[in-house]
Amino acid sequence: MAAKPARSPNPTKTNLWLDVALFAAMLLALAPAFTGLAIHEWLSLALAATCVLHLLLHWAWIVTALTRFFGRLAAQSRINLVLNLALFIDMTVLMFTGVMISREALPLLGITLAGDRLWTGLHRLTADWAVYIVGLHVAVHWKWILNGFKRYLLTPILSLGRRPAPAAVAPEVEA
Amino acid sequence: MKTLLRIFLIALAVAAVVGGTIALARTGALSALSFGGRGGEFGEFRQFNESGAARPAFPDFQRVEGQRGLGEGGFRGGPRGEHLDGGIFGLAEVGKNLVIMGVIVAAVVAGSLTLNWIRRPRPA
Numbered sequence: 476m477a478a479k480p481a482r483s484p485n486p487t488k489t490n491l492w493l494d495v496a497l498f499a500a501m502l503l504a505l506a507p508a509f510t511g512l513a514i515h516e517w518l519s520l521a522l523a524a525t526c527v528l529h530l531l532l533h534w535a536w537i538v539t540a541l542t543r544f545f546g547r548l549a550a551q552s553r554i555n556l557v558l559n560l561a562l563f564i565d566m567t568v569l570m571f572t573g574v575m576i577s578r579e580a581l582p583l584l585g586i587t588l589a590g591d592r593l594w595t596g597l598h599r600l601t602a603d604w605a606v607y608i609v610g611l612h613v614a615v616h617w618k619w620i621l622n623g624f625k626r627y628l629l630t631p632i633l634s635l636g637r638r639p640a641p642a643a644v645a646p647e648v649e650a
Numbered sequence: 651m652k653t654l655l656r657i658f659l660i661a662l663a664v665a666a667v668v669g670g671t672i673a674l675a676r677t678g679a680l681s682a683l684s685f686g687g688r689g690g691e692f693g694e695f696r697q698f699n700e701s702g703a704a705r706p707a708f709p710d711f712q713r714v715e716g717q718r719g720l721g722e723g724g725f726r727g728g729p730r731g732e733h734l735d736g737g738i739f740g741l742a743e744v745g746k747n748l749v750i751m752g753v754i755v756a757a758v759v760a761g762s763l764t765l766n767w768i769r770r771p772r773p774a
Contacts, residue, residue: 505747509740530660531653567667593675606747610754617759 490532491623497525501609505602516573516580523570530563555615562608565601572598 500522507515530537540548540556548556574581575594581587613620674680 502744502747506740506743507736508743509736511736514736527657527660531656534656564667567664568671571668571671593680597680606750607754610751611758613751614755614758617755
């Protein structure tokens with residue numbers, strides 16, 4: 476039996492669904508009063524790993540933008556890079572302070588850190604900033620997001636209703 | 651191998667940010683940044699830092715009977731190890747964040763569309 480040729484994954488589609496999942500997880504992680512502290516902490520740790528995956532998937536853009544930052548680079552890409560750097564710093568401090576004040580995840584792993592009001596305050600501050608910066612991050616990419624949704628969500632749903640009718644079966648001819 | 655190198659570079663960047671944060675925290679610069687101006691709940695902490703005295707220890711918060719475990723901002727509550735449960739009322743926080751992000755996106759999109767409209771090529 477001949478093996479089926481492997482279909483290469485569509486990078487745009489992968490990026491879109493990963494970003495949608497990241498956004499949803501982020502919304503939940505930013506609302507510990509809804510999820511509870513345990514889910515908040517574990518979800519945030521998973522979010523950190525997914526953020527690394529997000530960076531890996533956009534590695535080519537990061538390298539290009541960083542190397543061309545002081546050279547020839549479109550103004551929008553330059554603004555985008557500064558915004559993304561701010562988001563990276565904010566998310567890193569948010570995750571780090573979260574680990575420092577962890578009351579559920581780390582104690583369960585046998586790690587207990589001395590909590591500090593400074594880390595708590597900083598955690599809140601960076602969480603507030605994360606909402607604004609993520610909002611800007613989404614806003615900068617609104618066209619890409621809109622096109623992605625149209626192409627990978629709206630069009631397939633709409634095409635479901637427009638499926639061609641099955642071919643008519645030829646009537647049996649009685650002998 | 652290439653992916654491992656990239657992960658290592660990301661870890662290096664994370665370490666730089668964390669190192670910078672710890673260094674700033676040690677100098678006391680972050681206390682002004684995170685609690686400055688607003689005072690309020692952390693006013694007491696700021697006074698401690700401004701007077702040069704040692705930081706107060708992390709207090710053991712007591713859960714008040716009849717209140718939810720998580721207070722404003724969601725990070726206060728019981729001592730370590732206590733399970734702090736969320737609730738459907740916390741959904742308002744998700745809604746609030748969504749509204750903030752929605753307003754930002756709407757403002758940027760409106761600005762971008764206006765800019766494109768102004769810059770549109772006009773017939774001579």
